[in-house]
Amino acid sequence: MAAHRKTSKPAGGPRKRRAARVPQVPVASPREARGAARREAILAAALDEFSECGYEAARLDDVAKRAGIAKGTIYLYFRDKETLFQELIREMLTPLVGSIEAMGAADLPLASIAGHIADLFMREVYETRRKDVIRLMISEGRRFPKLAEFYYREVLAHIVAAVRALLARAAARGEIAPGLVAFPQLIAAPGLIAIIWNGLFEKFDPLDVRAMMQTHVELLFGAGRKP
Amino acid sequence: MAAHRKTSKPAGGPRKRRAARVPQVPVASPREARGAARREAILAAALDEFSECGYEAARLDDVAKRAGIAKGTIYLYFRDKETLFQELIREMLTPLVGSIEAMGAADLPLASIAGHIADLFMREVYETRRKDVIRLMISEGRRFPKLAEFYYREVLAHIVAAVRALLARAAARGEIAPGLVAFPQLIAAPGLIAIIWNGLFEKFDPLDVRAMMQTHVELLFGAGRKP
Amino acid sequence: MAAHRKTSKPAGGPRKRRAARVPQVPVASPREARGAARREAILAAALDEFSECGYEAARLDDVAKRAGIAKGTIYLYFRDKETLFQELIREMLTPLVGSIEAMGAADLPLASIAGHIADLFMREVYETRRKDVIRLMISEGRRFPKLAEFYYREVLAHIVAAVRALLARAAARGEIAPGLVAFPQLIAAPGLIAIIWNGLFEKFDPLDVRAMMQTHVELLFGAGRKP
Amino acid sequence: MAAHRKTSKPAGGPRKRRAARVPQVPVASPREARGAARREAILAAALDEFSECGYEAARLDDVAKRAGIAKGTIYLYFRDKETLFQELIREMLTPLVGSIEAMGAADLPLASIAGHIADLFMREVYETRRKDVIRLMISEGRRFPKLAEFYYREVLAHIVAAVRALLARAAARGEIAPGLVAFPQLIAAPGLIAIIWNGLFEKFDPLDVRAMMQTHVELLFGAGRKP
DNA sequence: GATGAATGAGGGTTCATTCAT
């Protein structure tokens, strides 16, 4: 999202003053802001390029071209190609965890939030560049064990735990089959399949993801079946 | 001239006496058999290498080393790297279709064959190199549109049609939610997720695939619910 | 954006003061000059290598070594080996046309300019690297039909036309045999034979090219005969 | 010529008898005849291939295909690619010398044999595969100094001597300019130019070789000029 | 002798990375 403004101009603000050494996060000096914008532009360009070509086939030359900078500039912001790739994935997946965990904490009937989860997936992932990041993770993850481990520990483990807590409570209430608690992956599977299917076969046989997610939710609660 | 018969058959003569150990079906000359074995060795080595490194990062030099042959030999059997890759995928996925279609034709209660389908997936895919081929298809398919199209038309379309027919009959009998008929992908999703998950995270958090498939099947029929 | 002007001109301002040492004609930036010099170095090295080995046997690695650069640098200036070869020939033969055409336009007794033509050949071709380029054209032309066509249309056709015009006027004046007009190749033949002969046999039996050209010219006018 | 029957069958003759060890040249054993035929077939195929592609780009695989034999068979008759090339040129150019020397010995008015010489060139060279051999010699000779030396000593030197003798006598008789004696190359130049020109530019601007040779001969004697 | 599968050195080309400007 925010990571995707291609040439985000430094937003008018405090330009003249040398920004008396604000140390941490907010409101950086113009210099730092410029650098941050560059960095974002490179990440955005890298996402485009990696998504289109895959990690190995992606050329840093083209990343630079997409970002409107020179090839050497990339190395001012990232140690090397691999670092660029890994930081790209890390930064785009990390913020997702928060919303999931929040949802996991809610102690409501599952039926009342299942739709929200599906909706969250659609809005925050499927209709977003994050979809491409997940695709990259799936495609290239095996060759970056460090990245896979990071992704598991920092992202997936949290999501799994949150979903599992949710499922456990729902099972306790008799809302779902208790077996499901052991496999939160079954909750997420259709979302991933949607990303993969449309990534490969959308041209021949596009998948209506929203409808499929809807069916999936209904399935989880036995809706539509004969009592 | 005479020196140019490409597949010189052994000229009718003494066939039976030699045939003490006819190996397989189509009566191959020792030369042809050798060639076929080489081809298989290369394909096996290629699958190892491609699985480990991905298409782009795979080095034909290493494929040759794995197959115990010289680099140039690969080119006696495959035009180039891409052809090797594509034929590898084609040949390993094509034979799968038959068993699926057979299963789709059966007019039995879904409950009685769902377990078979899960079992078929485990035995014919997950516990097989085909799992790796599917992983490759998922990872690299986007960059081989021809291959993706082949895979869709020759493999997936058949499977989807078979499963959909099965589901339609089951829905007509009230065995499953009718909405499911529109999305056979939901049937297959857990299998793919299993391949992906264990491919990436088995070391940290291995997934018990068989158990998950069992849970998935139960879920489809609402088993354990409706208390 | 701004980082991408490919040929950023120095923005009109103070031009004269800096121009204390304008090097050549078109006001090259030092960077451009460096690039042009590299290009020339590569072309020179390529001519050496191609002349010595022929097109196929020439190794770009050796071209680079001769030019004192890395192999990859060649590809910054030429798309590939073939392009390097063709541009080499094109650029060395094109400027030749002008002087020939000028000569063709002169309306003087042939006897008075024949010597000039022979002299032009010696100074502008035979005692020059152009001799090697012509040798390359002769040796490799058949396998580069595009190049042969270029050479014919852009170089030879002009030369042939110019010489033919010259011969036609001379024949009209009765200075030469009229049959010669149809075959300007007869004028040029000894020059080419000189290049070929000394290219192959100079070590065993060197040919005195200047003397031969002299004899050739005399022959054309029947000097020394008619006793 | 003789070297060019593609699959010269052993000509009916003495097949049954084991050819009681005829030692030298004529009527070899069927085995030897077969071998000789193979050899010729290879040479013919090699001439085709080398002419079309040049020495380096020629592939022995294609030579074998043209000759209708297996690749390995070539190595039964020739040590390696270079030997094949050199023997090809040697064997096709050697027999030419005889006729030239015979002509050089004749003590006739040059005018009466000049036409013969031109004719000999047309029939024995230009309308023959020998034209291609000469073209190969011109194109590739520089990279085979041994071959160039052989060609010079065994072929050219003889021809040059013969022609020079002819010219010397003609000059003594006042038939030609005496300067010509020093440069027999001037006699041969148009023939070579014809080979080169039509090899490169026949498609755009074909040269009427016979007519040019005729003009050349006339030129040598001042025919057609005003006295 | 004849075959053609197998070899492996070699060369063209690409591209991540560096560094002088």
Next chain:
DNA sequence: TATGAATGAACCCTCATTCAT
């Protein structure tokens, strides 16, 4: 800080040559 020319290791593919059959 930014540039992009330069580098050179790496990799795909070819093809002369060998050798078991």
